[in-house]
Amino acid sequence: MNHKQDDDSFFIGWADTPAADRRFFLRAGLGLTFGAAAMAGGLAAFQTPPGPGMWNQGAVREWRGIVTGTPYAMLRTLDLGGGPRTALLSCLGKCGVAARIGSLAGKAVVITGSLIQRGRHSMIAVNEMGEWIREDDTPADPSLVFPKPEPLGRISLAGEILDSKCWFGAMRPSEGKVHKSCASLCIRGGIPPAFFARDRANKSALMIMMDGGRPYGYDLLPFLADPVQIDGALSRWGDLLILDAAIGNFERL
Amino acid sequence: MAHGYKAVTWTPFKKRFDAWMLAGVAVYLTGFSAASSLATTDGESFTPVQMLIRATGTLAFLMLTFILCIGPMARLTPRFKPLLYNRRHLGVTTFLIALVHAGLVTLWYHGFSDINPIVSLLVSNPRYDSISGFPFESLGLIALLILFLMAATSHDFWNANLGPGLWKAVHMSVYGAYVLLVAHVALGAIQFEKHPAYVVLLASGAAIVTALQLYSAFFASGPDAKTRPTDGWLEVGSAADIPDSRAIILEPEGAERIAVFRNGNKVHAVSNVCRHQGGPLGEGRIIDGCITCPWHGFQYRPEDGRSPEPFTERISTYETQIRDGIIYVNPRPLAPGTPVTPSLIEEAVR
Ligand code: FES
Numbered sequence: 001m002n003h004k005q006d007d008d009s010f011f012i013g014w015a016d017t018p019a020a021d022r023r024f025f026l027r028a029g030l031g032l033t034f035g036a037a038a039m040a041g042g043l044a045a046f047q048t049p050p051g052p053g054m055w056n057q058g059a060v061r062e063w064r065g066i067v068t069g070t071p072y073a074m075l076r077t078l079d080l081g082g083g084p085r086t087a088l089l090s091c092l093g094k095c096g097v098a099a100r101i102g103s104l105a106g107k108a109v110v111i112t113g114s115l116i117q118r119g120r121h122s123m124i125a126v127n128e129m130g131e132w133i134r135e136d137d138t139p140a141d142p143s144l145v146f147p148k149p150e151p152l153g154r155i156s157l158a159g160e161i162l163d164s165k166c167w168f169g170a171m172r173p174s175e176g177k178v179h180k181s182c183a184s185l186c187i188r189g190g191i192p193p194a195f196f197a198r199d200r201a202n203k204s205a206l207m208i209m210m211d212g213g214r215p216y217g218y219d220l221l222p223f224l225a226d227p228v229q230i231d232g233a234l235s236r237w238g239d240l241l242i243l244d245a246a247i248g249n250f251e252r253l
Numbered sequence: 254m255a256h257g258y259k260a261v262t263w264t265p266f267k268k269r270f271d272a273w274m275l276a277g278v279a280v281y282l283t284g285f286s287a288a289s290s291l292a293t294t295d296g297e298s299f300t301p302v303q304m305l306i307r308a309t310g311t312l313a314f315l316m317l318t319f320i321l322c323i324g325p326m327a328r329l330t331p332r333f334k335p336l337l338y339n340r341r342h343l344g345v346t347t348f349l350i351a352l353v354h355a356g357l358v359t360l361w362y363h364g365f366s367d368i369n370p371i372v373s374l375l376v377s378n379p380r381y382d383s384i385s386g387f388p389f390e391s392l393g394l395i396a397l398l399i400l401f402l403m404a405a406t407s408h409d410f411w412n413a414n415l416g417p418g419l420w421k422a423v424h425m426s427v428y429g430a431y432v433l434l435v436a437h438v439a440l441g442a443i444q445f446e447k448h449p450a451y452v453v454l455l456a457s458g459a460a461i462v463t464a465l466q467l468y469s470a471f472f473a474s475g476p477d478a479k480t481r482p483t484d485g486w487l488e489v490g491s492a493a494d495i496p497d498s499r500a501i502i503l504e505p506e507g508a509e510r511i512a513v514f515r516n517g518n519k520v521h522a523v524s525n526v527c528r529h530q531g532g533p534l535g536e537g538r539i540i541d542g543c544i545t546c547p548w549h550g551f552q553y554r555p556e557d558g559r560s561p562e563p564f565t566e567r568i569s570t571y572e573t574q575i576r577d578g579i580i581y582v583n584p585r586p587l588a589p590g591t592p593v594t595p596s597l598i599e600e601a602v603r
Contacts, residue, residue: 003603021332023436025269025335029277033276036315037280039315040281040311040312041284041285042312043450043454044284044287044307044450047307047446048445048446048448050293050297050298050299050300052296052297053442063274091368093365094366095367105581171300171361172298172303176444177389177441177445179362179384180377181362181374181377183370184373184377185373188366189367199296222378222380
């Protein structure tokens with residue numbers, strides 16, 4: 001026969017807990033609580049740092065500059081140092097606003113929105129609550145006219161395709177497989193896709209992506225957040241790096 | 254199966270148990286948040302929602318792992334039995350934490366767009382044909398649905414209405430949920446968070462659960478006797494083998510287990526299965542003249558298998574006899590609640 005003779009502290013839910021069990025559970029409870037704290041600390045400490053990037057949604061202000069809708073909605077504006085800077089434009093959620101630029105493309109405008117910023121990369125989430133874009137009565141600084149693309153040659157790089165809005169600071173972290181579906185929703189909605197590449201010397205670069213000068217179709221989506229090698233034409237558009245690559249030139253790693 | 258059900262009432266132990274459990278959950282979530290903030294520099298912190306997604310996700314995994322260890326531990330050492338009887342609250346809490354995790358993920362990663370978040374969850378990653386690229390979200394969703402089913406049917410009402418057999422079958426699906434959860438983590442978070450600590454934790458959690466389950470399946474205390482009938486009656490053993498107020502459990506081939514109790518010099522045989530949730534009556538004891546289930550304390554009179562008034566539960570009874578100091582049981586169950594005259598143990602054996 002077995003333990004049935006010796007566990008004299010028979011436990012019934014509705015009766016008082018026997019003293020021996022009480023001591024045991026007190027110790028077990030304390031042990032598990034400390035264990036939970038240690039486990040929480042350990043697991044949290046080993047996380048990959050989420051990267052910089054800020055979006056203060058409350059700080060809504062006006063931005064003046066020249067706007068375009070192709071291939072993506074962008075505003076060329078003056079930064080604090082007085083130099084031209086290109087900010088991508090998005091709605092408040094996961095969508096682009098290119099289709100809503102219309103006849104204002106190429107004109108001087110005032111845009112109301114909040115800034116999403118990571119290093120020198122910036123995006124303005126326009127304030128859809130009100131009239132977020134209007135023509136500016138004062139002409140824009142001539143330096144704000146969108147410059148001609150300057151070809152930098154063909155490149156082949158390994159990296160990850162991500163959505164510019166989250167990576168610029170709408171989410172932290174904003175990379176990798178767990179973020180894939182979110183990136184997919186953003187890009188499907190018209191947020192510009194970006195290619196984040198790292199070379200052997202661990203130098204990294206972020207390029208805005210397009211396909212033959214136009215946004216991609218939905219066939220880009222399965223490649224998001226996966227390690228890929230891309231073969232494409234690199235060019236500089238003012239302060240933006242642009243990678244033009246057809247999906248046929250993507251290779252999953 | 255139309256018998257009523259009694260809700261198990263709140264006991265001091267349950268209250269203390271829940272207080273400890275909720276304190277543990279709070280300690281984990283605050284600990285995780287605090288450590289996440291400390292581990293990152295200013296301007297590079299996690300967004301609060303994403304930090305909570307991680308905290309609740311890891312916690313739900315740890316809790317489910319713990320829950321699945323309770324069963325085998327309780328079979329290996331009776332010390333853990335009280336945890337077993339209160340496992341439900343842990344289970345429901347784990348479901349709620351997993352629900353918060355899933356809710357935040359759906360809102361944050363799949364919301365803020367004009368596509369339905371649930372549709373987005375299932376279709377935004379179409380790589381169902383890949384392993385490393387597999388849409389792990391769908392695995393987590395199925396696991397969550399299983400946990401929901403269990404939490405929703407955890408109340409005694411369902412136990413009474415589905416019957417202990419079906420109820421148990423539903424609740425065995427938790428192992429399926431755990432397998433899905435391990436795959437969800439392995440194909441999801443671990444594909445991004447590659448620190449060995451996470452891999453080790455996931456692998457050791459799965460390994461401990463598997464090892465404990467296997468170990469207890471092979472070595473746990475099963476029935477005390479597996480008996481073949483002799484002239485139709487089962488041999489239980491010497492009357493002296495049963496301590497007073499306790500039972501021996503036998504497993505007739507192909508039939509429900511039987512608990513043979515000794516109450517002073519009387520021997521009674523009843524079904525081993527409690528009508529409440531199928532608890533092992535033979536592991537209980539006789540208190541105030543009633544067989545008392547070790548799980549939640551339901552009681553039955555040994556002489557007729559009926560719960561004392563005003564309760565109405567009934568279990569099957571069996572005929573017994575004693576020949577030459579050896580107890581025998583007729584393995585044919587009598588209708589639940591049938592009175593049976595007990596066999597008497599002679600003075601010499603007592
Ligand atoms: S199973 Fe709950 S009292 Fe027996």
